[in-house]
Amino acid sequence: MEGKPLAAAILADTAGRVARLQAQGTDPTLALVRVGDDPASKVYLKRKGEACHTAGIRSEDHVFPPDLPRGDLLEFIREQNRNPRVHGILVQFPLPRQHDPMEVSETIDPDKDVDGFHPLNAGRLVSGLPGLIPCTPLGVLLLLKHHGVDMEGKAAVVLGRSLIVGRPLANLLSRKSPGLNATVTMVHSQSGDVARFTRQADVLIAAMGRPRSVTGDMIKPGAVVVDVGINRIDDPASPGGRRLVGDVDFESARPVASRITPVPGGVGPLTVACLCRNTWAAAARDFSDPLA
């Protein structure tokens, strides 16, 4: 299940929505905030800016030094909250130590929270209320839907319980809603033998940040496998001596799974496309269910 074609389709659809909004006098704008020089953050923000450009969304880069005081970042976010020209605010994680990611997420206006990390949006998601849905879980569900993977009555196993990926995904998959209605197991670092759970999964979603740790022998034959993990490993044969791999060992998993996402080129492009979709939603103040 390649992510790029669907990501391109989501961006094209979003571009149409953005153009209609612009014709009505609203120019969707996203504030992209980076603190420090984390190389991966630079790459991610560059991709996000490029995707915005493709979708016709104005993106504004705000880069701060690594020693930016905690209070200054919070005050900057409050300024963006008050700025009527800005519809979405994204603060790239990880942040330097002096910042508390949860405090940062809570400071962003929930209606400009295009990452969907604010506790109010997390609560809306759990309650099945309209709100901004975190980009990676939304991308995964759109990918499954696009490939006709009906979750009804399926055993879904989510590896990871982070607030960014695992937990919202598990919640969405188990939603009482046509096409979802899965029975979900959420596995974490204290679950013990992970394979005991993965072998039960009709749909297996890996989001642990553990390179190639899910091998073919851990997968139920015919299962659908979605690999969210993005890990940089040493590889002397690759240019630069490093390469990206997922949490799933693609080579051993591929013959066992009925469908599987690659890394890179799977979930990653969908995350970025869903960020643009969320920015349109924030600008349009249209929080209706993108999965409906």
Ligand SMILES: NC(=O)c1ccc[n+]([C@@H]2O[C@H](COP(=O)([O-])OP(=O)(O)OC[C@H]3O[C@@H](n4cnc5c(N)ncnc54)[C@H](OP(=O)(O)O)[C@@H]3O)[C@@H](O)[C@H]2O)c1
């Ligand atoms: N493709 C994309 O667009 C995208 C977007 C976001 C993240 N990612 C990638 O997805 C991965 C997960 O991201 P994240 O932000 O959710 O990471 P995270 O916050 O570090 O969470 C990792 C989760 O995996 C669990 N875990 C770790 N080791 C485990 C093990 N050996 N067995 C079972 N569970 C284990 C942790 O359990 P505890 O809760 O017990 O610690 C935690 O819940 C990373 O590789 C990240 O780079 C990709």
